[in-house]
Amino acid sequence: MHILPKLVGALAVATALTMPALAQTTILAPGQSTTGTYMDYMKTVYDRATFAELLQIPIATFDKEFELVPMAAESWSQSEDGLTWTFKLRPGLVWSDGEPLTSEDFVFSLQRAANSGYDFAWYWDFAGGIKGWKEVTEGADASELAVKAVDDLTIEITTVAPKPYFPSVTSLWYPVPKHQQDKFGDDWALNVENVVSSGPFSVESWEKSNNSVVFVKSPTYTGPWQAQVDRLEVDPTIGAPEVGLPAFLAGDADYTFLNTGQVPVATATNPDGIRKNAVFATSYISYDLDAEPFNNVDVRRAFYHAVDRAELTSTVLKDIAIPAGSILPPGYPGYNPDVVAQATFDPEKAKKHLADAGFPNGEGFPNVDIWIREEGGYNGAIVPAMAQYLQAELKEHLNITVSIRQLPGAEWMDGLRGKKNNIFIAPYEYDYLDPSNFYGIFYNGGRHGYFVPEYDALVAKADAESDWDTRYDLYAQAEQVMIDQGLIVPLVHPITTAVISGDLGGEASQPNSLGFTPLDRLGHYFFTHLTK
Secondary structure (H helix, E strand, O other), X not given: OOHHHHHHHHHHHHHHHHOOOOXXXXXXXXXXXXXXXXXXXXXOOOOEOOOHHHHOOOOEEEOOOOOEEEOOEEEEEEOOOOOXXXXXEOOOOXXXXXXXXXXXXXXXXXXXXXXXXXXXXXXXXXXXXXXXXXXXXXOOOHHHOOEEEEEOOEEEEEEOOOOOOHHHHHHHOXXXXXXXXXXXXXXXXXXXXXXXXXXXXXXXXXXXXXXXEEEEEOOOOOOOOOOOOOEEEEEHHHOOHHHHHHHHHOOOOOEEEEOOOOHHHHHHHOHHHEEEEEOOEEEEEEEOOOOOOOOOHHHHHHHHHOOOHHHHHHHHOOOOEEEOOOOOOOOOOOOOHHHHOOOOOOHHHHXXXXXHOOOHHHXXXXXXXXXXXXXXXXXXXXXXXXXXXXXXXXXXXXXOOEXXXXXXXXXXXXXXXXXXXXXXXXEEEOOOOOHHHHHHOOOOEOOOOEOOHHHHHHHHHHHHOOOHHHHHHHHHHHHHHHHHOOOEEEXXXXXXXXXXXXXXXXXXXXXXXXXXXXXXXXXXXXXHOOEO
């Protein structure tokens, strides 16, 4: 049945093996985790081998402008009732052993994920909303999952509600080689000799003691985005900036991320190599909307205009974050500059709102505790310093006394959900690439116990809207409600800074239209649009 694709794959392998040896181009990259168990993203996300996802072709993925690009699928369509999606796969795709890549491999990957304790299963429930997903994860037979292979190149999937953004969800949907799974079980992804790929790279070696991996350009891959280099060597032991920068300076890495102390030195010595990227995350002030004094919209609006975000990021945070005027970070789908422009620093307007609330010059305003969460990573460098800045700003411009209380994460979250305090600094990083993700955390209770009917109605309508321009407009209207009612104060978006070698070229080495370079946060794009 699959003789032709097998023959094409075998010929490709044979041709690659008989080609004369040429000088190879190799990218030396830092990795992230020094531990990993399976070379299979659909088995485990949080404990996968380094960049395991690069081995497989997703249904779709994002370029550096965060435009969704069809990959394994060449097209898709949505039924009239909005509940069923049909994906058409590209013909001629094969696994690296010559076996044809079919819709069964994609269907199997979700069925196994739903019934085998996949550590990323929540994503397919929260973002995907696949019909039968919850039931299968709770023990029902995998056949109840509304995902089926209509034929070798056609997949049909049904959701419990219209999900117009569902194609973007498939950026994390990778196939699993069912023929290898049938032979070896999950162990197919434990040993390099059994690992087969469907994407632009194959794996040459995997050092499990530190999770370093060597990828090579796949000779059998015929899909979009062919690799432009021959080898990709990824070393997680140089992932930390403290180790990565010395490795970069020694020529042992082609790029490295920088900590705040390294940025001035790297900028002075390699100004053309500096690359910045906005993390899709936002830190904001949230309230208990039912508790005094923040049950007054003028109080909340006073806080909105009392913060000098530009000064905060340029001085206190030393440019490890950029000002936030929206819950959506720059470059994120639905980002709207018109919304951002309203987040002005205007002390006089802030004072007027506070006076209108009955607290002229802060008189009679109660002392408040702002709760912050103990943080690591990039938030650890941002949140405590930001809280101290806000404390000073609110005293200077509104004559309000604020105390800071830092709590362990679980206690902070319990306080947020249980409304045990009336004001919080809340960091949030996206879970999936669609505006519904960020707006969903305030929808119908959501993360903060907010119930704002006008906002909820707009978000619900946007979530189900299939026309993207209309949808983005509805989300913008919802955010306008957030602004007008002062539901949050967007503060900052974290950014990362990296330095890249002058030897690197290609589209992926250059900033996008917003001036940001996502680097390996968009691995499929980055490593296939990089030259050396």
